[in-house]
Amino acid sequence: MDYAHPYRQRPQHLALAFARLGHPVFYLSPRSGHDLFLSFSSPAPRLCVTDADDMLQHLLDERPILLLMSLDNRVDTNLVARAKSWTPRLIYDYMDHIDPAISLIDIPPGHLEAHAALLRDESVLVVASAQVLYDEVAPLRNRGLVLAQNAVDVAHFQVHRSTSALVPEMAEVVGRGRPILGYFGALASWFDYDLVHAVAPARMSASC
Amino acid sequence: MSRLFRAPHREFSNSPLRTKRLRSAWQLLCREGPSSIAKIALSRLVLPRIGRATHPALTRQVRRMLGEAGGKPPIVVA
Numbered sequence: 001m002d003y004a005h006p007y008r009q010r011p012q013h014l015a016l017a018f019a020r021l022g023h024p025v026f027y028l029s030p031r032s033g034h035d036l037f038l039s040f041s042s043p044a045p046r047l048c049v050t051d052a053d054d055m056l057q058h059l060l061d062e063r064p065i066l067l068l069m070s071l072d073n074r075v076d077t078n079l080v081a082r083a084k085s086w087t088p089r090l091i092y093d094y095m096d097h098i099d100p101a102i103s104l105i106d107i108p109p110g111h112l113e114a115h116a117a118l119l120r121d122e123s124v125l126v127v128a129s130a131q132v133l134y135d136e137v138a139p140l141r142n143r144g145l146v147l148a149q150n151a152v153d154v155a156h157f158q159v160h161r162s163t164s165a166l167v168p169e170m171a172e173v174v175g176r177g178r179p180i181l182g183y184f185g186a187l188a189s190w191f192d193y194d195l196v197h198a199v200a201p202a203r204m205s206a207s208c
Numbered sequence: 209m210s211r212l213f214r215a216p217h218r219e220f221s222n223s224p225l226r227t228k229r230l231r232s233a234w235q236l237l238c239r240e241g242p243s244s245i246a247k248i249a250l251s252r253l254v255l256p257r258i259g260r261a262t263h264p265a266l267t268r269q270v271r272r273m274l275g276e277a278g279g280k281p282p283i284v285v286a
Contacts, residue, residue: 055266
């Protein structure tokens with residue numbers, strides 16, 4: 001996923017968080033149309049967005065920590081082998097179930113194969129983004145597994161924004177002047193509409 | 209070292225004139241607000257080729273970031 005993709009996901013948040021912790025971070029862009037740079041861009045201090053991973057391999061004196069994302073269908077056994085030849089410090093971020101219903105495209109068999117191998121490879125640190133994923137991986141290894149769940153970037157939502165450009169439906173909700181409870185994410189197959197309908201009346205003091 | 213993701217580039221002549229023309233075309237399209245398809249084509253096909261001529265800038269950027277890291281290891285988010 002491009003760093004500048006308007007729908008910011010876990011890879012972008014992790015990259016920015018690592019940079020804020022003081023690490024030099026290099027975000028490898030697939031250049032899908034949102035990242036518009038010549039050889040790199042620097043959207044934040046210590047964060048470099050580039051696609052020149054071949055150059056990075058020569059420029060980085062130290063073997064980097066390489067973070068692979070589980071939803072990246074380009075990750076297959078050949079890529080993992082190349083990654084390991086670059087650095088022994090691999091992290092595999094198991095950020096979501098590997099499922100066509102989630103990714104909305106077919107999962108390449110090579111990715112499924114690599115995914116299964118990475119979950120068992122104790123030379124690779126696996127990070128699970130949810131307890132259910134952690135519980136899935138735990139029986140497969142004796143070490144190198146951590147749970148790092150998603151959270152809310154409170155500062156992002158606390159910024160005062162102009163309401164003049166809101167669509168009428170949303171402007172009406174904002175105009176009520178009450179706290180707003182909402183869901184920020186994809187309305188995909190896993191979204192539990194019945195649950196939302198069930199719990200919304202319990203919070204009548206807020207706008208849902 | 210082999211590349212992780214990048215397909216090998218075909219040989220491309222980075223003559224100063226050609227680079228200048230491509231860069232001008234890119235800047236023009238940015239001003240005009242290119243369509244998504246044009247952006248993808250540019251970002252995947254054109255910019256990397258121009259970028260090959262700007263690798264010294266990437267080299268300086270990497271050196272600067274490593275120099276300011278204070279010993280913290282680099283992280284590559286792929």
